[in-house]
């Protein structure tokens with residue numbers, strides 16, 4: 619049987635009368651890389667925010683870690699700490715690179731020695747050890763996004779949620795960030811859920827793909843199955859480049 623880290627059932631999100639997201643069922647396997655694809659406005663970011671509990675669904679539930687107790691919507695810090703999100707635009711504090719990466723660990727009251735160990739290791743992973751004392755606001759876009767990623771890394775989450783993390787980056791930085799994503803997935807077994815409008819990125823990174831259109835999950839499954847042999851016409855239009863978005 620598949621080892622489900624997330625199971626979404628009957629999920630709906632409406633704003634006023636308008637339903638912007640509807641997911642009958644979606645399972646995400648532990649250790650997988652799930653790419654959430656679809657045109658702009660399809661509900662991809664909404665889904666990610668609901669998974670991360672930044673927003674509450676209008677209906678339905680998400681079972682985390684196969685534990686139905688965790689589906690209740692009240693603030694659950696233990697659950698919150700197993701997930702970390704990285705946004706399209708890095709949101710960094712006006713402090714040093716080191717302090718930015720250490721911030722979450724300090725908030726969680728980690729010992730100073732442990733904080734230093736994790737931050738230095740993350741800085742090495744992202745290749746920015748030399749910049750540790752530099753002010754975050756003076757970083758290039760690519761460097762800033764790598765720091766945002768390192769901030770997530772040090773927390774050692776079980777699930778990392780990425781919302782178009784490379785959308786604003788040049789190809790060299792896209793490659794670097796993708797290598798980092800692959801590395802934590804392979805080395806730590808971290809489950810990755812990545813929203814991307816870049817099909818090639820989905821092909822490079824994903825084990826599974828979910829295609830959203832107009833708020834609906836039209837199909838999902840093994841990456842090659844969905845991208846090379848889609849069932850739905852809309853998915854085919856999208857993957858063959860006939861959909862304007």
Ligand SMILES: Nc1ncnc2c1ncn2[C@@H]1O[C@H](COP(=O)(O)OP(=O)(O)O)[C@@H](O)[C@H]1O
Pocket residue numbers: 633638656657658659660661662663664665
């Ligand atoms: N806070 C909100 N209030 C009203 N409508 C919203 C809100 N957030 C998102 N939407 C709408 O929900 C739809 C899905 O948005 P989003 O999840 O951001 O799409 P995507 O990430 O796929 O581009 C869009 O039509 C958007 O306008």
Ligand SMILES: [Mg+2]
Pocket residue numbers: 662663664
């Ligand atoms: Mg979005």
